Amino acid sequence: EIVLTQSPATLSLSPGERATLSCRASQSISSYLAWYQQKPGQAPRLLIYLASSRATGIPARFSGSGSGTDFTLTISSLEPEDFAVYYCQQRSNIFGQGTRLDIK
Amino acid sequence: EVQLVESGGGLVQPGGSLRLSCAASGFSFSSYWMSWVRQAPGKGLEWVANINQDGSEKHYVDSLKGRFTISRDNTRKSLHLQMNSLRAEDTAVYYCATVSNWSFGSWGQGTLITVSS
Numbered sequence: 640e641i642v643l644t645q646s647p648a649t650l651s652l653s654p655g656e657r658a659t660l661s662c663r664a665s666q667s668i669s670s671y672l673a674w675y676q677q678k679p680g681q682a683p684r685l686l687i688y689l690a691s692s693r694a695t696g697i698p699a700r701f702s703g704s705g706s707g708t709d710f711t712l713t714i715s716s717l718e719p720e721d722f723a724v725y726y727c728q729q730r731s732n733i734f735g736q737g738t739r740l741d742i743k
Numbered sequence: 744e745v746q747l748v749e750s751g752g753g754l755v756q757p758g759g760s761l762r763l764s765c766a767a768s769g770f771s772f773s774s775y776w777m778s779w780v781r782q783a784p785g786k787g788l789e790w791v792a793n794i795n796q797d798g799s800e801k802h803y804v805d806s807l808k809g810r811f812t813i814s815r816d817n818t819r820k821s822l823h824l825q826m827n828s829l830r831a832e833d834t835a836v837y838y839c840a841t842v843s844n845w846s847f848g849s850w851g852q853g854t855l856i857t858v859s860s
Contacts, residue, residue, distance in 0.1 A: 673845070673846035683847070683850055688844045726787065736787050
């Protein structure tokens with residue numbers, strides 16, 4: 640079973656800063672990786688699919704990159720509404736454990 | 744607009760059964776794989792099961808050991824999850840979701856299942 644490891648577990652940043660979240664797979668998953676955002680009390684929302692394609696309606700400040708085993712979600716300039724938990728997911732439906740993005 | 748509305752959640756005793764439903768609208772339901780994903784209180788996301796467009800192919804997370812059954816009714820645009828022999832560790836919010844591009848594109852608001860005596 641392919642395991643996804645997200646880092647860091649918690650990231651504390653200020654609005655306007657750049658956020659870089661990592662997801663590492665235990666073996667190659669090509670580009671079959673998605674990223675989700677989840678706010679308290681809400682369902683997850685798809686941000687990125689196939690490693691780098693933005694889902695419909697997702698702002699351009701969100702970008703995904705990587706292939707093989709190492710993937711990155713970048714938020715270029717944090718807005719107040721971006722503080723949430725972020726999950727990665729690979730094609731076998733396994734999720735990472737999540738990264739909590741907190742306001743510093 | 745895609746809408747997915749889950750129902751059927753509630754409190755159930757250990758060993759009991761429950762059937763979840765998900766009503767779909769705003770998209771071509773019969774064209775999509777569909778999934779159930781759950782989230783235990785304060786925990787991460789766990790995929791539970793998925794089903795192909797005509798219901799002929801189904802997949803489940805290994806840990807369920809045959810206790811859950813996913814099904815769909817394309818004429819009624821609905822997705823179901825029959826849950827038997829429920830355990831405390833099945834306590835979670837259960838989401839239905841569309842599947843496309845190897846990801847979960849649209850999600851319902853979720854329904855809470857609490858397994859407790």
